[in-house]
Amino acid sequence: MNGSAVIVLSPIDNVAVCRRNVTIGEPLAMDGETAVAACDLLIGHKVARRPIPRGAEVIKYGMSIGSATADIAPGDWVHLHNLQSNYLSIHARTSQAPA
Amino acid sequence: MIVANGYLRTDGRKGIRNVVAVVYLVECAHHVARRVVDKADDDDVHLLGFPGCYPNDYSLRMMKALTTHPNVGGVVLISLGCEGFDRDGLAASIFESGRPVETVVIQEAGGTRSGIDVALAAVRRVQTEMQRLERRVPMQLSDLTIGTICGGSDGTSGIAANPAVGRAFDRLVDAGAICIFEETGEMIGCESAMAARAASPEIASAIDTSIGNAETYYRAMGYGSFSPGNADGGLSTLEEKSAGAYVKSGSRPINGVIRPTQAPDGPGLYLLDVVPDTPPKFGFPNISDNAEIVELMSCGAHLTLFTTGRGSVVGSAIAPVIKITGNPETYARMKEDMDIDAGRVMLGEATLDQVGDDIFNLVLAVAGGAQSKSEDLGHREFILNYKTIDAVGPACHPGSL
Numbered sequence: 323m324n325g326s327a328v329i330v331l332s333p334i335d336n337v338a339v340c341r342r343n344v345t346i347g348e349p350l351a352m353d354g355e356t357a358v359a360a361c362d363l364l365i366g367h368k369v370a371r372r373p374i375p376r377g378a379e380v381i382k383y384g385m386s387i388g389s390a391t392a393d394i395a396p397g398d399w400v401h402l403h404n405l406q407s408n409y410l411s412i413h414a415r416t417s418q419a420p421a
Numbered sequence: 422m423i424v425a426n427g428y429l430r431t432d433g434r435k436g437i438r439n440v441v442a443v444v445y446l447v448e449c450a451h452h453v454a455r456r457v458v459d460k461a462d463d464d465d466v467h468l469l470g471f472p473g474c475y476p477n478d479y480s481l482r483m484m485k486a487l488t489t490h491p492n493v494g495g496v497v498l499i500s501l502g503c504e505g506f507d508r509d510g511l512a513a514s515i516f517e518s519g520r521p522v523e524t525v526v527i528q529e530a531g532g533t534r535s536g537i538d539v540a541l542a543a544v545r546r547v548q549t550e551m552q553r554l555e556r557r558v559p560m561q562l563s564d565l566t567i568g569t570i571c572g573g574s575d576g577t578s579g580i581a582a583n584p585a586v587g588r589a590f591d592r593l594v595d596a597g598a599i600c601i602f603e604e605t606g607e608m609i610g611c612e613s614a615m616a617a618r619a620a621s622p623e624i625a626s627a628i629d630t631s632i633g634n635a636e637t638y639y640r641a642m643g644y645g646s647f648s649p650g651n652a653d654g655g656l657s658t659l660e661e662k663s664a665g666a667y668v669k670s671g672s673r674p675i676n677g678v679i680r681p682t683q684a685p686d687g688p689g690l691y692l693l694d695v696v697p698d699t700p701p702k703f704g705f706p707n708i709s710d711n712a713e714i715v716e717l718m719s720c721g722a723h724l725t726l727f728t729t730g731r732g733s734v735v736g737s738a739i740a741p742v743i744k745i746t747g748n749p750e751t752y753a754r755m756k757e758d759m760d761i762d763a764g765r766v767m768l769g770e771a772t773l774d775q776v777g778d779d780i781f782n783l784v785l786a787v788a789g790g791a792q793s794k795s796e797d798l799g800h801r802e803f804i805l806n807y808k809t810i811d812a813v814g815p816a817c818h819p820g821s822l
């Protein structure tokens with residue numbers, strides 16, 4: 323058990339989640355990978371564990387939770403400013419499907 | 422692995438408790454039933470009921486499933502006399518299950534006071550008959566059905582409590598138990614990930630249909646899923662929020678999509694679809710956490726794992742509830758109500774695997790007779806209301822085909 327400020331919820335995740343508030347410059351141990359917090363981070367918010375190029379999927383719980391809208395470096399805050407949903411409702415998918 | 426000295430029922434199912442269900446069949450009989458339970462003064466005499474006077478197929482099916490739940494050993498039905506509930510049909514199905522059952526009609530008994538006296542005597546006769554019929558048998562982990570829900574969630578739920586339950590679910594499924602998760606309305610956006618875990622293409626398609634159906638239903642109810650408060654707490658997308666609830670299901674294959682009152686027909690993990698696939702008729706699919714617990718019990722759940730962040734206190738009639746909080750402050754403040762402190766994950770004092778093991782071990786202990794916190798505090802909540810939903814889910818275990 324380590325006392326890291328962040329937790330990695332699934333081994334394949336490219337983000338970790340803050341277990342407490344984190345201060346800029348704090349070193350973050352993320353299950354074998356390390357980075358330095360690029361800004362202050364609030365509890366419950368996400369921080370990049372690996373480089374995530376613009377357009378790549380952001381993975382949490384081993385699941386895609388959306389795509390990066392900018393290049394993201396390890397230690398960067400990941401939230402609304404650089405991540406967007408890929409979710410398309412089933413109705414929208416159905417109505418867009420070719421007949 | 423033997424986990425309990427269970428109660429064998431004539432249908433072959435095994436219970437971890439031996440409850441007498443005192444059931445009011447309309448709100449007008451509620452007071453008499455409640456007084457009977459109070460006077461019985463026995464932790465194993467539980468109050469259930471349905472308040473409506475007009476008949477409803479769902480509530481009758483639910484009552485049949487709940488009064489023949491493996492944890493129930495006998496039943497006393499309390500009728501006013503003129504309500505629309507099919508009390509004879511319910512009594513017949515309980516009788517056919519091999520359980521002692523008596524019906525007390527308040528109007529025939531002569532009113533409140535004599536109704537209580539007659540019903541209390543009926544409870545005592547049912548208890549005597551239950552003792553005569555009692556057959557204790559070893560119960561394996563593979564005889565257990567476990568449900569999970571979340572309520573009073575906060576930012577810690579998706580980080581600590583829900584992933585820890587997912588790990589416990591994986592261990593339970595691997596040991597041959599039946600595990601059930603639910604609330605498709607909170608899993609909108611997870612359907613691709615869920616379908617990828619389906620045990621067959623038919624089940625994958627049923628999952629997609631169920632989520633689409635939930636989306637339609639909740640939209641018609643005017644109920645949005647993603648709020649500004651979610652973003653403040655660090656959630657960025659709908660699929661991320663939903664994943665935080667969905668992660669309670671663990672990582673094993675999804676073996677079927679079932680509906681309330683439908684017991685899974687084999688071991689493994691199941692999605693309980695609680696959302697009607699018709700336009701909204703009686704309102705929200707479930708009006709409170711206990712309505713969800715009642716539906717899990719109708720599918721045979723012997724106990725329920727309940728994750729909470731802000732701190733729910735509820736338990737349930739019939740089947741024990743184990744409460745898990747991921748919030749260390751909630752645990753410190755409400756320790757008497759919380760069975761598992763997943764807040765240790767937030768503090769860096771325990772891993773998700775360790776808390777998952779704690780949950781798994783507590784499931785075994787409670788199945789073996791240990792009281793959960795809510796059970797010990799006397800929580801016996803129960804709620805059942807009107808609903809219209811099919812009795813059979815869109816896809817069940819591939820082994821049944």
